[in-house]
Amino acid sequence: xxxxxxxxxxxxxxxxxxxxxxxxxxxxxxxxxxxxxxxxxxxxxxxxxxxxxxxxxxxxxxxxxxxxxxxxxxxxxxxxxxxxxxxxxxxxxxxxxxxxxx
Numbered sequence: 001x002x003x004x005x006x007x008x009x010x011x012x013x014x015x016x017x018x019x020x021x022x023x024x025x026x027x028x029x030x031x032x033x034x035x036x037x038x039x040x041x042x043x044x045x046x047x048x049x050x051x052x053x054x055x056x057x058x059x060x061x062x063x064x065x066x067x068x069x070x071x072x073x074x075x076x077x078x079x080x081x082x083x084x085x086x087x088x089x090x091x092x093x094x095x096x097x098x099x100x101x102x
Contacts, residue, residue, distance in 0.1 A: 001042045002029065009046030021045065049075055057083050 010016075010025030017023055027044045051074055058065035058077045065077060077083055 001040075002027065005042050005044040005046065009044040009048075011047050015047075019047075049078070054078060054083075 005027050006025075010027070011019070011021075013023035016025065025045060027042070030041045030043075032039050032041075051071065054074055054077050055065045055067065055069075058080070061080070061082045063077060063080060063083065065074070
């Protein structure tokens, strides 16, 4: 989840600047205990989920996806194993070229 936030959630410095954001993205990780469960939150200040792209990918994979699905149901689609495959070649430092680290 952390890697996805960095690789897919946080925009390039130029796009961030055009949106009025600081060029370097921000990611936070927190954990809490709630009712016998550990809740882990990963939050980034990126562009958010792209509803249209998620629905397109879901349809390409044969998943039941339609334009009038509630947002909550669309967001759940990203957890289907076939929908978003990990990159075949991993970066040594995820997002390194985009975040001022090399």
